[in-house]
Amino acid sequence: MKTFLFNLVIFSIGFLFFPASADTEYDFFRNPEMSTATLNPTGSLVLMKKISGNRAEVIVLDVDQKQEFVVATSSLSSGYSIFDLGWLDDNTIAFTKSHFHRGGRVEIYRVDNAASGFSSNKIHSIKNTYIYSHIPKMANQFVAVRYKKKGPQLFKIDLGKVIESQFRSKLRINKKKLGDGSWLVNHDGTSNIYSIVREDEPTKVYYRKDGRRNANVLIEMTADVTLRPQLLDKKNSLLYVITDYQSNYNHIRSVALETGELSEILHIVQGRDIDHLLIDSYKGQALGYSYKQGGVINNIYFEQSTSEDQQSNKYIVSRNRDADVFVYTKGGIDTPFQFYLDNKGEETLLGSTMPWLAQHNLGKSHVVKSTSSDGTVIESFLTMPTNRGDAKVPLIVMPHGGPIGIQDTRHFSATTHYFAHHGFAVLSPNYRGSAGYGKSFLSAGKRQWGRLIEDDVDSALNMSIEAFNIDPGKVCILGISYGGYSALVSSIRFPQKYKCAVSYAGVTDLTLLYSQSQVADEDAKKKIWSELAGDIEADWDLLVENSPVYNVDKIQVPILIAQGGRDRIVDEENYLRMLYMLKRFNKEYEKLYMLNEIHGFRKINSEITFFKQAREFISGWVDKT
Numbered sequence: 001m002k003t004f005l006f007n008l009v010i011f012s013i014g015f016l017f018f019p020a021s022a023d024t025e026y027d028f029f030r031n032p033e034m035s036t037a038t039l040n041p042t043g044s045l046v047l048m049k050k051i052s053g054n055r056a057e058v059i060v061l062d063v064d065q066k067q068e069f070v071v072a073t074s075s076l077s078s079g080y081s082i083f084d085l086g087w088l089d090d091n092t093i094a095f096t097k098s099h100f101h102r103g104g105r106v107e108i109y110r111v112d113n114a115a116s117g118f119s120s121n122k123i124h125s126i127k128n129t130y131i132y133s134h135i136p137k138m139a140n141q142f143v144a145v146r147y148k149k150k151g152p153q154l155f156k157i158d159l160g161k162v163i164e165s166q167f168r169s170k171l172r173i174n175k176k177k178l179g180d181g182s183w184l185v186n187h188d189g190t191s192n193i194y195s196i197v198r199e200d201e202p203t204k205v206y207y208r209k210d211g212r213r214n215a216n217v218l219i220e221m222t223a224d225v226t227l228r229p230q231l232l233d234k235k236n237s238l239l240y241v242i243t244d245y246q247s248n249y250n251h252i253r254s255v256a257l258e259t260g261e262l263s264e265i266l267h268i269v270q271g272r273d274i275d276h277l278l279i280d281s282y283k284g285q286a287l288g289y290s291y292k293q294g295g296v297i298n299n300i301y302f303e304q305s306t307s308e309d310q311q312s313n314k315y316i317v318s319r320n321r322d323a324d325v326f327v328y329t330k331g332g333i334d335t336p337f338q339f340y341l342d343n344k345g346e347e348t349l350l351g352s353t354m355p356w357l358a359q360h361n362l363g364k365s366h367v368v369k370s371t372s373s374d375g376t377v378i379e380s381f382l383t384m385p386t387n388r389g390d391a392k393v394p395l396i397v398m399p400h401g402g403p404i405g406i407q408d409t410r411h412f413s414a415t416t417h418y419f420a421h422h423g424f425a426v427l428s429p430n431y432r433g434s435a436g437y438g439k440s441f442l443s444a445g446k447r448q449w450g451r452l453i454e455d456d457v458d459s460a461l462n463m464s465i466e467a468f469n470i471d472p473g474k475v476c477i478l479g480i481s482y483g484g485y486s487a488l489v490s491s492i493r494f495p496q497k498y499k500c501a502v503s504y505a506g507v508t509d510l511t512l513l514y515s516q517s518q519v520a521d522e523d524a525k526k527k528i529w530s531e532l533a534g535d536i537e538a539d540w541d542l543l544v545e546n547s548p549v550y551n552v553d554k555i556q557v558p559i560l561i562a563q564g565g566r567d568r569i570v571d572e573e574n575y576l577r578m579l580y581m582l583k584r585f586n587k588e589y590e591k592l593y594m595l596n597e598i599h600g601f602r603k604i605n606s607e608i609t610f611f612k613q614a615r616e617f618i619s620g621w622v623d624k625t
Contacts, residue, residue: 025608027356028418031056031076034351037327037339039063040087041136041282043320045113046327046341047085047093050351056082058095060111060118061350063325063343069118071109086134086142088159092123094142096131100602104130106144108159126163133185136281136321143173143185156189184229187284193218193239195229203227207257210236219260226250226439230277234284240266242274248438250274252289269293273436282321292436294367295381295410296333314340332411334365334383354414361387363420365410368427370463373455376444379437380429380460381410382468385420394474394622395425395464397490397498399457400434401481403445404532407435415611422615427464431456447534449482449510450489450546457486458494474622478502478614481570481599488548488559488578495556500621502614504562504592505570505599508578509550510543511536512571549574552581558588560617562610564597590617 031051038047046061058072074080074097085095091111098104108124132145132154140159145152146167154173157166173183173191181196181204194206194215202223208215218239221227227243230252238254243262245253251268255261267274269291278288278299288301299315317339318327326342327350336354340347363383370378385393396419400408408428416426430437431453433445445453465472476499479487484506491501507513513529514536526536534543544550559582563575575593582589592613594606601607 023608023612024360024421025418025612026604027354027360028414028421029604029607029611030354031604032336032353033355034339034353036085037341037350038086038318039320039325039327040090041321042090043322043325043343044090045111046350047087048339048350049082049085051076058082058085058093058109060093060113060120061341062113062118063341065113066348067113067118069111069113069120071111071120072107072122084131084134086131087136088134088142089139092140092159094131094134096129098130103128106131106142124159124163126157134281135185135187135189137187137284138189141189143189143191154183154191156191184232186232187234187279187281192236193229193232195227197226197228205229205239205241205255207239217260218257219255219262221245224439231279231284231286238263240277240286242276244273244439248440250438252277271438273438275436280319280323292407292409295365295379295408297409297411334362334410334412334417336412353412357417360417360421361385362417363426365416366468367410368460368463368467370456370459372432372452372459374452376432376441376452376456378429378431378456378460380427380464381408382464383416383420383426383428384468385423385425387421388423390469392469392471392474393423393425394476394618395427395461395470396618397427397429397457397461397475397477397487399429399431399477399479399483399486399490401479401483403431403433403449403453403482403486404442405433405435407437418611419615422619424618425464425468425470427460429457429460431460446532447539449485449533450493454486454490454493457490458497461497472497474499476500476502476618476622478618479506480504481506485548489546491557491559492548492551492554495554498557499624500558500560500618502560502562502617504610505564505567506548506561506574507570508548508574510534510547511540512574515571549577549581552578552585552587555582555585555587558590558617558621560590560592560614562592562594562613564599564606565593565595566597567599569599 034050036049044063048059050057050059054076056074057070059068059070061068074082080097080099082095082097088094094108096104097107106126106129109120109122111120129144129146133143135141142157144155144157155167181194183191184193185191192208196204203221205218206215207218225245227241229239229241231240237257240254242250243253244250250273252266254263267289272291275290277286280287290299314328314330316326316328324344328340329337331338336352336357338352339350341350363385365381365383368380368382372378400406407430419426432441464470477487477490484503487501487503491498510533513533561578563572597606
């Protein structure tokens with residue numbers, strides 16, 4: 001079972017239904033108009049996905065002629081989503097088309113942009129299959145994955161051969177199940193490296209020599225060391241990894257395949273974790289690395305000329321084989337991203353994620369540094385509304401989910417700017433346990449539910465009020481998942497600072513974490529939650545003390561509590577128990593129960609319903625004197 005299943009994270013699919021009216025909420029929470037763009041090997045065509053009305057469209061653009069051609073469409077109301085778009089050669093595209101209940105299939109099209117015009121032809125539809133990795137160097141080949149009872153099975157597929165014959169068990173890439181991990185696919189489609197990376201368990205990396213069936217342990221790290229494979233060099237001699245070995249921060253080293261020895265540190269950023277390597281998928285070589293500073297992605301390229309583009313807020317997302325045609329995004333800080341094509345210096349706007357938001361007032365974000373109760377420095381991001389003049393503004397504190405390994409950034413958030421548009425400042429604290437700030441900061445958030453994490457949130461609130469034009473009498477707190485728990489606990493611990501609290505899918509009884517259905521194995525369940533929240537036996541009193549449901553008598557502010565009926569991460573029993581106690585103690589509250597929703601929002605209508613009710617609820621209470 002993958003670690004992310006146990007992290008209380010918010011995610012949004014949001015592709016199934018549309019509201020009947022075009023309200024402000026619809027503008028902020030509707031599907032993005034454009035979400036991906038990638039070049040074919042020669043750079044003559046761009047593959048894009050766009051939304052037009054009620055349809056998702058797979059589109060090909062001729063770079064020279066600037067002509068678009070719709071290759072495939074999918075009705076949004078059908079429940080199918082399209083993702084993993086990529087080129088198999090200059091004229092062949094492949095993508096996964098997946099349904100929430102019915103599974104997925106790989107669809108493959110050939111396109112022709114002859115002088116007579118564009119045309120396309122579907123040449124394959126491979127059922128019960130997903131794209132695991134495109135292989136840019138190898139024409140008409142890709143790595144596919146099929147999910148069976150024994151777990152995911154990987155296959156290298158060649159379009160020049162009979163498709164189904166390549167899914168025989170003996171042809172699997174992962175011939176021997178090593179555990180719950182993943183294969184690293186090389187730029188030529190080979191797979192030599194298998195890694196098992198689990199939180200709070202030793203990381204193992206296996207290496208299988210070319211032509212061998214079995215993989216042997218290349219390197220094993222202790223449970224407190226992170227190590228993530230990134231790239232196998234073309235000579236099959238070095239594996240580049242991101243690790244925090246003998247350091248507080250994730251950095252780049254290499255591992256010798258012959259000996260399993262780690263090199264000295266190759267690249268490190270003091271005070272920040274490196275997120276990943278930037279890789280040329282055609283050549284199979286590293287171009288640079290990426291990390292976040294002040295909530296903004298920084299791509300550092302080894303070639304200085306490319307790095308200069310970073311200064312103008314350009315982020316390269318695709319390049320052709322010769323690296324003279326690029327697709328890049330621009331913006332993204334307080335404005336939606338825009339996609340551009342750079343064809344040998346000639347720039348063309350391909351599209352924007354949410355162009356319709358240009359008509360609305362959006363906020364402006366700032367970095368806030370605060371000092372928590374134990375001296376820990378906390379970085380937060382405060383987005384101020386731009387349409388309030390010199391008037392003091394109300395504030396919504398919005399702690400993220402997790403709590404471990406998630407982080408907020410300053411890149412455009414529709415939720416943040418929805419509230420900013422309506423005149424609210426929004427505070428996003430990266431409390432201890434957040435990713436990106438090193439191993440010690442990450443670990444410091446464990447077993448701090450309702451305690452030091454909420455002290456961090458409070459310090460960010462205090463500094464925001466001190467340094468910005470915030471009305472301290474008009475502050476509410478809103479969160480989803482762990483953020484929902486934090487909203488309830490903060491309103492209990494600091495009732496004088498908040499006018500109201502909003503919780504969606506928030507844990508209300510910490511003891512219920514140990515009976516989550518997502519964790520089938522009892523010992524694994526106990527170990528996971530003991531590490532994250534506390535031991536169910538030794539820390540029972542502490543868990544009860546920091547559970548909102550057992551502290552309802554202390555609540556002095558109105559509560560909006562919401563829940564999805566199909567949430568398999570935070571059981572609805574948390575919602576039902578909290579409702580019971582709110583009624584019993586005669587507290588002011590509103591409720592919202594969405595029967596078919598999950599941990600997050602599967603439907604756009606649900607997201608709109610929740611945030612509209614949350615905004616109206618908050619507005620009603622902050623406006624009261």
